[in-house]
Amino acid sequence: MPAPWLPRSLAVRVTLLCGLIAVSITGMLGGNYFFAARSAILAHADEQLITRVERLRRLLADVRSVQELRDQAMLLEALSGSSGDVFVLRRAGEAPLVEVNPGQVAPPACAVPTALDRPLARGDVCHSEAPGIPRMHWAAGVARAGHDGRMVEVLAGHALASEMQMIRRSRDQVLFSTFLAVLACSLLVYGVLRRGLRPLHRVAEQASRIDPVNLAIRLPEHDAPLELQQMVAVFNAMLDRIATGYGRLSQFSADLAHEIRTPVGALIGQTQVALARTRTAEEYQQVLESNLEELNRLRRTVDNILFLAQADHATLQVERTALDMAAELQRIADYFEGPADEAGLRLVVQASGTAWVNQALCLRALHNLVVNAVRYSTPGTVIQLTGIQEDGASVLAVENEGVPIPAEQLTRLFDRFYRAEAVRSRPAESSGLGLAIVKAIMDLHGGEARASCSASGAVRFELRFPR
Structure with missing residues (x-):
């Protein structure tokens, strides 16, 4: 100070x-x-x-x-x-x-x-x-x-x-000579500094024009003094991150409004139709059941958003215990056996070893990946659940056959409310938050979530937990 x-x-x-x-x-x-x-x-x-x-x-x-x-x-x-x-x-x-x-x-x-x-x-x-x-x-x-x-x-x-x-x-x-020399030196130094700091004033003037509407403005690096170029470069990099985050926040707000508007609109429409004329008790019951489904969907969306908000601001380390990868993956395969049979799919487990994880969060991430695989797999194919240990990490993977996903979209699969073009037009109950929750869980573990896709459409999601 x-x-x-x-x-x-x-x-x-x-x-x-x-x-x-x-x-x-x-x-x-x-x-x-x-x-x-x-x-x-x-x-x-x-x-x-x-x-x-x-x-x-x-x-x-x-x-x-x-x-x-x-x-x-x-x-x-x-x-x-x-x-x-x-x-x-x-x-x-x-x-x-x-x-x-x-x-x-x-x-x-x-x-x-x-x-x-x-x-x-x-x-x-x-x-x-x-x-x-x-x-x-x-x-x-x-x-x-x-x-x-x-x-x-x-x-x-x-x-x-x-x-x-x-x-x-x-x-x-x-x-007297000393006084004159000091006075002349001070005036000259002040004048030189005022002139030398003009680029800094121009940088400040440019920075004053930056606001949420003009986040594309960047500070002039070439005009800054050599000693300030690194600071200007770091500031511009910070503006890039802010612009990216603000863009994602804007998109998140728009997608959130869209996701909430859909069930709310359905609730209002069904209720208006039901109130248009007198209905029987069975018809009112059907309306209430339909409204309950929309409300549950809305509740799941709100719960997911709250979880992501808590994960973003988490300051404590998650508690970890040993997880038997083969046993837990088999339980998940048994749980999804029914929905997989209805979709014409088969789940295969190949795992060994243990992972040091928070079991509740890890199982939630795996659950989201398997739901995603069952929802978008090509009928008649196999969903592979794998658990191995390599390169100092425990790797849990879910692999399925589906529509090929372009490489430029793979990096965005874990964004909130994002859906790849290949699956966006398909009807689904997903809110677009499942993979975002997976990434948030991996961030809490200090691990990494990866997605890859072959030219034939073999999509693989990996969860890499540090040992």
Whole structure:
């Protein structure tokens, strides 16, 4: 489940994600640039400070007197980089010989003078910070005065006012550039996504036209992005299944109305005829008996439909027990011996082994198959009842000789209310639900119902129960 704070628009989500990526990348690049620029500015300031101290050390070696050194104060002040720079010349433990310190900044303790024989390096530079005073870098070294040869400490401090201003400008420029980069990236990504999602909008527009009247409409696979083509293909396949199921449902509704209308029409017609004039008790009894037959037919149709509805929504496994195929098929053959003799048919049983089935449902399926065989067999032929075990399954089969059934109709024999063309015109009491019930029973068992027919009209129905 997505977080409730996330926007519902996919384009906005991706735009925000790309914006975060842009912030990360430009932030890292900008931060790298900023710290590199900051380090370069501070290094340049330190180099300038070291250069000034070294110049002062060389200058002290050339002066002839302290007075001359004081006279060079204007020159020392001119060497300073800014108005806040500090220059101090002093002997250890004495007052400064020369001091240029406009802000009266106290030198920090970290400004330790380097030895006379060693040049200053960046590691000798220290810094100090105080409220109201810009950050200052300090460098100090020992020099030998030319007039008397005594050691003099040279101390220089540089106020980083201009450098810090440059650093702040670099920081602001990096932040502004990052903001512009993120904004431009977000706008470009959003625009590209809006354009890239147009095929998805067309797919949605096409899907909005699909309704029960226009189930033949399919989503355009060629126009969908590569990442959505599989989804569109699956959706179209789902629409095919829905269209097939809806078509079967429509046909089922029409056939159901037809099947119910026939007995209801017969009931109404017979009742109207009976009421047209006064009848004798025997005539009324005949009408009631005829109406009872139609009502029983109607009840059987309703019972079959209810069974199929329950089978379609079954969620529990059926209970199974061992079934002796030879014994049960023989009982069925004995039961149908009378109707078979009347139709000029003979039943033959050839079976062995057991099947793991729900006996009540299995016998009902076999009963429907045998009724179907007796009803549509050619007189003078044999109905074969077979029970064998093969390929990890128990197979019960009913085979009879009748009118050849085309191959394209065999797959539809198990549809509800469907009758093959070869038998549709023959009068029968069937409602067209017998084979549909057989298939539903096999589905409950996780098995399979098959139908085949040879060119000579040998029709074979197989029930394959998994072991």
